[in-house]
Structure formats: C-alpha cells, structure tokens
Amino acid sequence: MVNALSTAASGRLRGELARFLLVGITSVVIDFAVYRGLLALAIAVHPAKTAGYIAGAVFGYFANRSFTFRVGAQWRQRELLSFIAVYLIALGANVVVNSLVLAVLGRGEIALASAFVAATGVSAAMNFVGLKLFVFGAGDAGANAAVQATTASPARADGAARLSLSLVIPCYNEAANLPLLVARLRETFLDDRAEVVLVDNGSTDDSPAVLARLLAGQQRIRSVRVEVNQGYGYGILTGLRAARGDVLGWTHADMQTDPQDALRGLALYDQAADPARLFVKGRRYGRPAADVAFTVGMSVFETVLMSRRMWDINAQPTLFPRAFFERWREPPHDFALDLYAYYQAVRDGLRVQRFAVRFGERAHGSSHWNVNWQAKLRFIKRTVDFSLRLRQGLQERA
Incomplete structure (x- = not known):
C-alpha cells in the first residue's frame, strides 16, 4: 500500500x-x-x-x-x-x-x-x-488537518453533537481489489463515528469468501449481499438502506478514489453552519484528457437540459444527510443514480460543496463501463434516456 x-x-x-x-x-x-x-x-x-x-x-x-x-x-x-x-x-x-x-x-x-x-x-x-x-499545496494540508480534526475533537465548534457517517462502497467482482480496499479502510477510517458498508453487488467471483475473511472481527466495516446483480445504483441503494449514520454516501471500490476522501467530506459537515442542508461531492483531477472531454460534454448537456449547473456528475465521494435520502422517490438502479442524487440536491436547494479528489488508475481489473467508446456511447444513451424521463416527470408534476 x-x-x-x-x-x-x-x-x-x-x-x-x-x-x-x-x-x-x-x-x-x-x-x-x-x-x-x-x-x-x-x-x-x-x-x-x-x-x-x-x-x-x-x-x-x-x-x-x-x-x-x-x-x-x-x-x-x-x-x-x-x-x-x-x-x-x-x-x-x-x-x-x-x-x-x-x-x-x-x-x-x-x-x-x-x-x-x-x-x-x-x-x-x-x-x-x-x-x-x-x-x-496548502489545500492538501488543510484537508489533512480537517481529517485529523474529525478523529480528534469530541464535538463540533458550535457545541452541537457531531454527525456520524455511513460510507457505502458497491463491489462487483472486485475480489482482487478488496484486500487493498479493506487495508486502506483499516488504515484511514480511524474516526469512531464512521462505518463502511461494503455491498457485494451480486459478484460471481470470490468476493463473498474474500469479504468473509477480511471482515472477521471488524466492528465498523461490514458487508451486505445482493444475490443477483441488478445494477450499480441498486447495490448502492441496498447499502444506504442498511446504513446507520446521520450522513450517508458512497464511493467506488476500485481504488481510483481514496476512501479517506469521505472523511474529508465529513469534516465539511463538522464545519457547516447548517449540515442538514449540505450536499458534498468530490471533483476529480488527474484523469486522462479523453475522459475529461467526455465529462465536460455530459456536464454541458445536463446543465442545459436541467436548467441547473451540473458539473463532474459521476465524481466521488457523494455525501448527504439521511433526511435527504429518505425523501427520494423511485431512484434509478444504474449509473444514473449519481445524476439523480446530484440533481435532487440542487432542486431541493441544498448547498452543494465540492472538493478536489485525485482520480488515479485502477489497482486491478477494468472498469465495468469505461472500457471503450462503444461502452461510453451505451452509457451516454442510458443517461440521456433517464435524463429525459427525469425532466418529463418534473414537468408533469409542475
């Protein structure tokens, strides 16, 4: 590591x-x-x-x-x-x-x-x-100091009780990545308010056995199982429903994003004047130029379609208050869940706060959608279809 x-x-x-x-x-x-x-x-x-x-x-x-x-x-x-x-x-x-x-x-x-x-x-x-x-470089130092603050100070600066975090990480055929992921979680998730819910999202590899071995005796890292994979979003929703924290969220299992970033996001809730109205999301850097161009195109499309500024929609981690999640109705079961959560936050008037997160190479395996331009086109089609349905639903309710 x-x-x-x-x-x-x-x-x-x-x-x-x-x-x-x-x-x-x-x-x-x-x-x-x-x-x-x-x-x-x-x-x-x-x-x-x-x-x-x-x-x-x-x-x-x-x-x-x-x-x-x-x-x-x-x-x-x-x-x-x-x-x-x-x-x-x-x-x-x-x-x-x-x-x-x-x-x-x-x-x-x-x-x-x-x-x-x-x-x-x-x-x-x-x-x-x-x-x-x-x-x-002072920004990184400040973020690290904020993470340390979440593990050291017993209360918020305003005297209110500090919020707990449940981070959901969907894992589909990630048996090779799981040892690295769990080791990183055990190394960095030292705040006793934070738990991690690893969702075995219908994996067909050795993930169940690997998780059972790695999580034996763990108190704040646990797993839930989806027997048959029904989509990326479905796995996340399963984990969110099993979560116990005041602040809920998700990130990826492939180690392209550091799970410790979620603690940086939690620190923003500790500092917020009104954490119940805060939606936190990473903003990626360090990506290939082609992926950046793809993100820019999708961001512009969604911004125009939804008439609201939407940028780097699939960046992680994504964090939000439990009460916000409990208001969701018919969220999508695929990769459009990122768009759904982001849009609902903007629509509901939550304050969206972004922070920089490094996006690196996968430790093992390959992406389940970002494989080539044919896969990206399929992803675009699904996202556009959902976006049009979402906009139509909003117009009908209006």
Missing part, C-alpha cells in the same frame, strides 16, 4: 510538472510579448521586464490554480497573499539574473534573448517550488 501511494504521489508530481511547463510556456509568451512591445515603445528595460512578468504572473495564477494544481477549495485571501509573496521573490530573482546577464553580454539581440531565458528559468523553478509547497 505504501508503494502504491508513493507511486501515485510520483505520478501526481509528474503531471503537475507537465501542466506547469505548459502553463509556463504560455505565460512566457505573454510575458515576452508585453516586454518586447514596451521596449518598442521606448520604455526602459526594467519597467518593461516588470510589466511583462506581472502580465504572465496574472495568467499563471489562474491557470496554475485551476489547471496545474487543480485546487478545488474555495478561494482564500491567504492563498492570494502567498502567491504574491512567491511571485515577488521570484520576480526579484528574475530581474537580478536578467540584469547580470545583460551586464556581461551587453544589449544585443542575442544578449536580450539569453538574459530572458536565464531569468525565466530561475524564476520558473522558484515559482513551481513555491506554488507547490506554500500556495496551492
């Missing part, structure tokens, strides 16, 4: 570096265009260099926040102040290096280009380290 997490961290760092370079190249183009444009207007070198750098920095802030490090948390003033501090330090280094190279090589075209490359390289390296450790 440690090796798997280390590999995931290395993969995440490589992805961040690649995206940072792409953003950096675009920022450099903006920076250089402004710099040379101002020089052409007879502006002095240092003011022109500073203006170009600031123009590239403004673009870099927004692009690195949303694209490179994929920060899901709400904007905070401390983040912007940290960003300004990092960029001012790097700006100082940039101007100093630029001046030193020009002092050595003169003011010719080759000297200008060489000074620019050297200054940009130094400041870029400083920026990446600063953004990673002190600006956008």
Whole structure:
C-alpha cells in the first residue's frame, strides 16, 4: 500500500510538472510579448521586464490554480497573499539574473534573448517550488488537518453533537481489489463515528469468501449481499438502506478514489453552519484528457437540459444527510443514480460543496463501463434516456 501511494504521489508530481511547463510556456509568451512591445515603445528595460512578468504572473495564477494544481477549495485571501509573496521573490530573482546577464553580454539581440531565458528559468523553478509547497499545496494540508480534526475533537465548534457517517462502497467482482480496499479502510477510517458498508453487488467471483475473511472481527466495516446483480445504483441503494449514520454516501471500490476522501467530506459537515442542508461531492483531477472531454460534454448537456449547473456528475465521494435520502422517490438502479442524487440536491436547494479528489488508475481489473467508446456511447444513451424521463416527470408534476 505504501508503494502504491508513493507511486501515485510520483505520478501526481509528474503531471503537475507537465501542466506547469505548459502553463509556463504560455505565460512566457505573454510575458515576452508585453516586454518586447514596451521596449518598442521606448520604455526602459526594467519597467518593461516588470510589466511583462506581472502580465504572465496574472495568467499563471489562474491557470496554475485551476489547471496545474487543480485546487478545488474555495478561494482564500491567504492563498492570494502567498502567491504574491512567491511571485515577488521570484520576480526579484528574475530581474537580478536578467540584469547580470545583460551586464556581461551587453544589449544585443542575442544578449536580450539569453538574459530572458536565464531569468525565466530561475524564476520558473522558484515559482513551481513555491506554488507547490506554500500556495496551492496548502489545500492538501488543510484537508489533512480537517481529517485529523474529525478523529480528534469530541464535538463540533458550535457545541452541537457531531454527525456520524455511513460510507457505502458497491463491489462487483472486485475480489482482487478488496484486500487493498479493506487495508486502506483499516488504515484511514480511524474516526469512531464512521462505518463502511461494503455491498457485494451480486459478484460471481470470490468476493463473498474474500469479504468473509477480511471482515472477521471488524466492528465498523461490514458487508451486505445482493444475490443477483441488478445494477450499480441498486447495490448502492441496498447499502444506504442498511446504513446507520446521520450522513450517508458512497464511493467506488476500485481504488481510483481514496476512501479517506469521505472523511474529508465529513469534516465539511463538522464545519457547516447548517449540515442538514449540505450536499458534498468530490471533483476529480488527474484523469486522462479523453475522459475529461467526455465529462465536460455530459456536464454541458445536463446543465442545459436541467436548467441547473451540473458539473463532474459521476465524481466521488457523494455525501448527504439521511433526511435527504429518505425523501427520494423511485431512484434509478444504474449509473444514473449519481445524476439523480446530484440533481435532487440542487432542486431541493441544498448547498452543494465540492472538493478536489485525485482520480488515479485502477489497482486491478477494468472498469465495468469505461472500457471503450462503444461502452461510453451505451452509457451516454442510458443517461440521456433517464435524463429525459427525469425532466418529463418534473414537468408533469409542475
């Protein structure tokens, strides 16, 4: 497990570096265009260099926040102040290096280009380290602190009783993944308010025997069995009906999402002024470009069809109050359950709070629907059919 997490961290760092370079190249183009444009207007070198750098920095802030490090948390003033501090330090280094190279090589075209490359390289390296450790990386630290808070503090800040969590994880032919999943649950689910309901969703492999062996003696990790698979949503609904918590939710068993993310979601309920009106959902990062494009297309379609903003509908975990679940009527039994829950939350006026979750590779096996474009087209057809029925039902009730 440690090796798997280390590999995931290395993969995440490589992805961040690649995206940072792409953003950096675009920022450099903006920076250089402004710099040379101002020089052409007879502006002095240092003011022109500073203006170009600031123009590239403004673009870099927004692009690195949303694209490179994929920060899901709400904007905070401390983040912007940290960003300004990092960029001012790097700006100082940039101007100093630029001046030193020009002092050595003169003011010719080759000297200008060489000074620019050297200054940009130094400041870029400083920026990446600063953004990673002190600006956008602070969100991960804050999330981890929130998880620790859920296991340490005995009561909510306002004195109210802290809510309990039941996390449902449907498992269909996941015998190879179950040892990793249960080990991760035993390692991270240390909050005694949280239970996990593993749903053996009609598996035809060795899942029943594997679960019986892994869960022997466990108090807060248990399983329920669906004898015949009737769909992804049906398995989740079976687990939700067996759950005991005040906050209910689900995630996947394939280890593409870390089950510990659910505790980060529970921490948001601990912090909420009105947890009974809160719907929490992850927002994925680290996915292949083709999958992101697919998600964007489906999100736009659902947003237009439902006349409500719907984004990254199938992201996990999904968490909500028990009372909200008890109001559901005829929820779907397939993958449309994610859409159903999300839409009902928006329609009922719950406050939807999203947070960034890493979406990695499956530990074992393959997806039951995201196999190829034919499978995706079948998924799209089922989702569109359900969406049209859902909208028609809403219009009839209105």
